[in-house]
Amino acid sequence: MAPTNGTQKVLSPSKLAHIVLRTNKFEQMRNYYCNFLGGHVVHGNDYLAFITYDDEHHRIALLSNPQLQDNPGTTSGLEHIAFTFDNLQDLCTAYKQRKALGITPGWCVNHGPTTSMYYRDPDGNMIETQVDNYDTAEEATASMLTEAFAKNSLGMDYDPEELCRRVESGEDEASIKKQGDVVPRGAEDLPNIRAKMMSSQVGV
Template sequence: MLTFLTYDEEHHRIAVLNVPELADQQAGVAGVHHVAFTYGSLAELIGNYERAKELGIEPVWCTNHGPTTSLYYRDPDGNQLELQVENFDTIEESTRFFYSPEFAENPIGVDFDPSELVRRFHAGESEAGLKKRPHVGARRFDSTVKIV
């Protein structure tokens, strides 16, 4: 269903996803679902979110995948960008999460309201606490999950 590929210390550089019931790609069309950029801290990610929001640019999907807290944006051509921050301090911690029962139960993530994340951050909650993925139970890739 989901495979991660890497060539260095990053937990993944490429993710290959098998989505059931996905429509066939149109002939002659090639593309990439999205490209991700990692920020050094949650403060930097939130700062960029606030800057973009002031310009009228808002994410189309916000989710805590577990290993990352991610904001997905679309550019005017429909290309998708993921702006993220690592939730674990080491690659070993991230890798353990990928093999955990929690990830097996929910490989997608827990969606969140970015304005609520910003409010909690400015109220003084710790980055570690804000980046910890809440447990919401099962969430699987199927025809009801919208992959933006």
């Protein structure tokens, strides 16, 4: 959408670099994100941790403040952050590895453009891991302009164990990503979805 005041569009960044989270559970959060992302601390001390899993110097940073109140999940703020995998095989591999660490998703859903799993960190922040369901961004955008997506922009839930069984059986990933018949779903479903996401297990 163009600027509403008629001025020139602001130059966009070249990429999203990192997320910084403040926490009153510093050690638990540091261990969680290293486990969750298969990452490591590039630099850390007793109040800061810079965590990466790729060639960026850090993707998640944690700032400790023991005086913070726990996150009630009832105020405005960030809903979730998302990480993309290349394919369903990788999504399932990470799902099973996290499950072995006691980290499980609370909500698994085919959104249409993506196949996604939602987790919760020790502070209650939500994390999405996803696979793109279309080969190009243009195809994904086109799917979001359809009547089916307007009828249900939240998606259709699935069982992660069944999804991974299908992947491991050798079924074509394109067929697994197909959303199937879409039933209407709207704002009235959000409380139930939130409850599912909060049921995620964060491990030890």
